[in-house]
Amino acid sequence: GENVEQHPSTLSVQEGDSAVIKCTYSDSASNYFPWYKQELGKGPQLIIDIRSNVGEKKDQRIAVTLNKTAKHFSLHITETQPEDSAVYFCAGGSQGNLIFGKGTKLSVKP
């Protein structure tokens, strides 16, 4: 069945450094790729998304890249801050049917 793989499962960086999280997907029909941030005890919060007709999208310190040929997409966070610490999920799908990765726990050390 369709699958989204996410790496790494944990990531620890120093404040101010960059963080990169990578995902691969299996379903060629996928055309929508959102990223969510989830803090403890809360629901996932959308932070950025990208559609398959775009290769890169940026929003302040956050950027996402998509390579449809290789079926992988990545989240880049620059100038990390302690409040960026959370679990990040990638997802892929189409027509509202999303498959989520298993998450990356990001820790930003002050």
Next chain:
Amino acid sequence: DTGVSQDPRHKITKRGQNVTFRCDPISEHNRLYWYRQTLGQGPEFLTYFQNEAQLEKSRLLSDRFSAERPKGSFSTLEIQRTEQGDSAMYLCASSSDQETQYFGPGTRLLVL
């Protein structure tokens, strides 16, 4: 607050009891989704509605689970004869036709 709301936020029940959760989507969002999330995992799709029609159900949704959205606004998810394996966070999300899904805070269920 005009975001997705869920009630209750926490529920503890004994095995074999029935539980019902409610989700109120963002106003005018015609799509509503239910997911289940266990510790260390991403959300897993359960079912979704477009207006009042339930259009898709996951294989994860056993016959003990039923969801409704009678007027195309709020939705309920009922679990009958709960089992310990049902313990999880139940998440609701809503979207307009633009695919972007916005999640609620979730209902954490513990079955003893």
